[in-house]
Amino acid sequence: MVVLTNPPTEQLSLVDAYKPIANARVAGIVPVVDLSSPNSAADIVRACEELGFFKVTNHGFPSDLTARLETEALRFFSAGEDEKEKGGPALPFGYGNKRIGYNGDMGWVEYLLFEITSQPLPPASLDFLDEPSATRFRVALNEYITAVKRLACELLELMAEGMGIQPRDCFSKMVMQEESDRMFRLNHYPPRPQQQLNSSLSLTGFGEHTDPQIISVLRSNNSSGFQIAVRDGSWVPVPPDQDSFFINVGDILQVMTNGRFRSVRHRVESNGCEPRLSMIYFGGPPPSQVVGPLPQLLLRSGDRSRYKEFTWADYKKAAYNSKLADNRLSPFENTVA
Ligand SMILES: C=C1C[C@]23C[C@@]1(O)CC[C@H]2[C@@]12CC[C@H](O)[C@@](C)(C(=O)O1)[C@H]2[C@@H]3C(=O)O
Numbered sequence: 001m002v003v004l005t006n007p008p009t010e011q012l013s014l015v016d017a018y019k020p021i022a023n024a025r026v027a028g029i030v031p032v033v034d035l036s037s038p039n040s041a042a043d044i045v046r047a048c049e050e051l052g053f054f055k056v057t058n059h060g061f062p063s064d065l066t067a068r069l070e071t072e073a074l075r076f077f078s079a080g081e082d083e084k085e086k087g088g089p090a091l092p093f094g095y096g097n098k099r100i101g102y103n104g105d106m107g108w109v110e111y112l113l114f115e116i117t118s119q120p121l122p123p124a125s126l127d128f129l130d131e132p133s134a135t136r137f138r139v140a141l142n143e144y145i146t147a148v149k150r151l152a153c154e155l156l157e158l159m160a161e162g163m164g165i166q167p168r169d170c171f172s173k174m175v176m177q178e179e180s181d182r183m184f185r186l187n188h189y190p191p192r193p194q195q196q197l198n199s200s201l202s203l204t205g206f207g208e209h210t211d212p213q214i215i216s217v218l219r220s221n222n223s224s225g226f227q228i229a230v231r232d233g234s235w236v237p238v239p240p241d242q243d244s245f246f247i248n249v250g251d252i253l254q255v256m257t258n259g260r261f262r263s264v265r266h267r268v269e270s271n272g273c274e275p276r277l278s279m280i281y282f283g284g285p286p287p288s289q290v291v292g293p294l295p296q297l298l299l300r301s302g303d304r305s306r307y308k309e310f311t312w313a314d315y316k317k318a319a320y321n322s323k324l325a326d327n328r329l330s331p332f333e334n335t336v337a
Pocket residue numbers: 092100101102103105113183185209210211212213282319320321322323324
């Protein structure tokens with residue numbers, strides 16, 4: 001069953017909920033999928049079609065892994081700038097501060113970006129830290145990543161099941177292969193100094209964008225700031241929930257479903273007071289994977305393909321030459337005859 005966060009006194013239809021936010025009442029439109037429910041597959045599909053975004057509860061994820069990684073990450077981010085800069089620059093992996101990507105995007109955020117393979121993170125991934133911190137951090141990262149990969153796989157299988165498509169692993173196999181292109185990101189949004197707080201009301205932590213991959217699995221501490229764009233383009237704040245995961249449909253899943261699932265536009269706007277720590281797993285396909293709408297979906301619906309075929313390597317190259325807010329899919333769309 002899809003339930004609403006902060007349920008309003010009367011149930012809002014989604015059409016109403018897409019209207020610009022006039023008050024906090026409509027901030028609770030985020031679909032919540034209870035993974036222990038027998039309806040979870042259908043609920044996930046509905047959420048991916050309507051928003052491309054949902055919250056997952058009753059996921060069975062070991063909370064001690066999250067707590068340990070959060071402790072290690074905060075220990076790292078509280079170190080001096082000189083220490084942290086030893087892990088940079090992020091090209092794209094490593095430590096980055098304020099600069100996002102290569103094309104001039106900036107945000108009030110510092111981060112660590114890791115490449116994930118089928119093997120645990122190698123010692124080299126944190127070799128800029130002293131021992132025993134490096135090993136402790138790496139072990140916490142590896143344990144969390146192993147569990148979050150499993151969760152991503154389960155969600156992708158539920159998507160296929162909910163859409164009635166075979167095989168059940170048609171989406172999950174894309175991100176579970178040896179060569180699949182996966183990343184893990186720790187974002188830290190530090191509180192802002194007092195004089196800056198007086199200068200403007202809100203500050204972009206991470207500018208608006210869609211995630212290029214198939215799926216993103218996000219967990220954050222209890223700080224607000226994460227927002228999603230709904231169909232009419234208005235921004236809706238997502239109430240934080242440190243015990244749940246938030247799932248973004250990425251561009252490639254939008255393509256594979258021929259636009260039935262929506263790649264959600266999102267951003268982080270910080271009020272500068274609450275420090276935010278988020279951890280995000282990005283699941284993408286192998287570089288050589290040819291991507292396009294699933295033939296069985298086209299056959300079943302009789303729809304024309306809305307996208308050209310391309311490889312993930314082509315798409316990623318184009319993505320990394322784009323600015324955060326760009327619409328990265330438009331060059332890959334088929335024009336209507
Ligand atoms: C400005 C950019 C940062 C980004 C690469 C890009 O050129 C456009 C996509 C951005 C994004 C968004 C989702 C993930 O956070 C990310 C790692 C990704 O794969 O695409 C980032 C890229 C980045 O920060 O390097």
